[in-house]
Amino acid sequence: MDFxxxxxxxxxxxxxxxxxxxxxxxxxxxxxxxxLFKRLLPVASALAILLSIMIGIPYFNKNGELQVVNFxxxxxxxxxxxxxxNTNLSTEKATFxxxxxxxxxxxxxxxxxxxxxxxxDVMLNITGEDIDSITYTLSEGKFVEDVTLPLIKDYDWLVSxxxxxxxxxxxxxxxxxxxxxxxxxxxNYNEQEKHKYTLAIPHDGNFVLVEDIVIEVxxxxxxxxxxxxxxVVTQEADSISLKLN
Amino acid sequence: MLQQVVWSAELxxxxxxxxxxxMLFRICLVMLSNEKDxxxxxxxxxxxxxxxxxxxxxSEHEKAWLITIAxxxxxxxxxxxxxxxxxxxxxxxxxxxxNENYGLLDHLMRLPTKHKVVLLLHYVEGYKVDEIxxxxxxxxxAVKKRLQRGRELLRERYRKENExxx
Numbered sequence: 001m002d003f004x005x006x007x008x009x010x011x012x013x014x015x016x017x018x019x020x021x022x023x024x025x026x027x028x029x030x031x032x033x034x035x036l037f038k039r040l041l042p043v044a045s046a047l048a049i050l051l052s053i054m055i056g057i058p059y060f061n062k063n064g065e066l067q068v069v070n071f072x073x074x075x076x077x078x079x080x081x082x083x084x085x086n087t088n089l090s091t092e093k094a095t096f097x098x099x100x101x102x103x104x105x106x107x108x109x110x111x112x113x114x115x116x117x118x119x120x121d122v123m124l125n126i127t128g129e130d131i132d133s134i135t136y137t138l139s140e141g142k143f144v145e146d147v148t149l150p151l152i153k154d155y156d157w158l159v160s161x162x163x164x165x166x167x168x169x170x171x172x173x174x175x176x177x178x179x180x181x182x183x184x185x186x187x188n189y190n191e192q193e194k195h196k197y198t199l200a201i202p203h204d205g206n207f208v209l210v211e212d213i214v215i216e217v218x219x220x221x222x223x224x225x226x227x228x229x230x231x232v233v234t235q236e237a238d239s240i241s242l243k244l245n
Numbered sequence: 246m247l248q249q250v251v252w253s254a255e256l257x258x259x260x261x262x263x264x265x266x267x268m269l270f271r272i273c274l275v276m277l278s279n280e281k282d283x284x285x286x287x288x289x290x291x292x293x294x295x296x297x298x299x300x301x302x303x304s305e306h307e308k309a310w311l312i313t314i315a316x317x318x319x320x321x322x323x324x325x326x327x328x329x330x331x332x333x334x335x336x337x338x339x340x341x342x343x344n345e346n347y348g349l350l351d352h353l354m355r356l357p358t359k360h361k362v363v364l365l366l367h368y369v370e371g372y373k374v375d376e377i378x379x380x381x382x383x384x385x386x387a388v389k390k391r392l393q394r395g396r397e398l399l400r401e402r403y404r405k406e407n408e409x410x411x
Binding site: 003005006007008009010011012013014015019020022023024026027028116 | 258259262266267270271274275284287288291292295321346347349350353364365368369399
């Protein structure tokens with residue numbers, strides 16, 4: 001085998017002029033967008049602070065004390081050594097050490113390409129009294145569910161069921177898949193065990209795209225009233241942190 | 246001032262695409278066996294470069310960084326693309342000057358990704374084993390094994406084709 005010939009064959013590959021022009025144009029557009037975005041950051045930050053103050057006002061009682069919600073949020077996950085980790089969330093960061101490299105993937109993998117995600121393996125559970133249902137809404141990313149299913153080669157069915165990325169051990173009739181739930185879901189308080197949905201965080205193949213992701217937790221009580229608590233999620237190199245906002 | 250910033254960004258785009266565009270495109274094309282996907286990865290790699298604006302010691306450092314980003318993106322795209330794609334021989338002809346060339350490219354593209362990427366970096370881009378290990382974040386012994394297995398697979402396929410006239 002002459003590897004010099006392979007080298008010649010590969011080095012003869014070049015982008016067409018049209019492709020080169022298209023790439024330059026697209027990068028240029030995205031880069032200009034970045035410049036504009038950076039210029040708007042101070043204004044956006046000021047607005048964000050103003051909004052936080054305005055939104056934060058109803059959470060203070062008449063004595064000026066911070067009013068906390070009447071339920072507890074527990075985050076749990078399996079660690080890399082398969083031990084279960086769980087912690088009740090507070091305003092202090094709770095960090096789960098979960099190596100990232102094994103958990104990167106693309107939503108929409110079965111049906112074609114899609115955005116990249118880090119599958120975090122982190123789940124949430126609520127405890128409290130007289131709770132009817134809980135609605136979770138993610139600011140960025142998706143909730144996903146690990147599913148086990150018989151060996152299926154019907155890609156259209158998998159796509160219609162939003163089951164992305166399936167793997168099958170050689171010789172096995174069972175496949176493991178990831179099902180996309182969406183950026184929001186509602187679960188009855190007594191049925192939380194049936195919904196083991198984890199967080200999938202957007203990244204670009206190398207870096208996380210959004211620094212802080214917010215999960216809005218809205219708890220509806222049996223008497224019809226409701227309470228809301230936000231969780232800030234931060235994906236770092238080989239860990240994921242959660243804290244109450 | 247703003248005009249100057251935009252002008253310098255345009256210059257940067259021109260420079261990196263002219264310098265590294267073809268090199269990244271051929272790595273991505275061989276890894277993904279799909280022209281559109283390869284173009285997307287090249288584009289995303291350059292956008293990441295311009296967005297992150299990393300600092301480099303020299304042009305070799307810059308080149309290695311771009312290859313790392315591009316190969317990682319290719320691996321992710323490939324790993325989760327359940328339907329494996331392969332380039333049609335008529336598409337390959339667009340990139341090859343003669344019959345022998347596109348036969349060789351076809352053999353190379355049909356290799357497992359982990360083997361073809363080390364073959365590419367070693368035989369085409371001229372990287373040494375320890376340099377490839379750094380770029381791909383794997384051990385030097387893994388690079389050696391992949392090189393050896395990649396060569397064996399290529400030889401095997403080439404031999405079969407000649408034997409059976411496939």
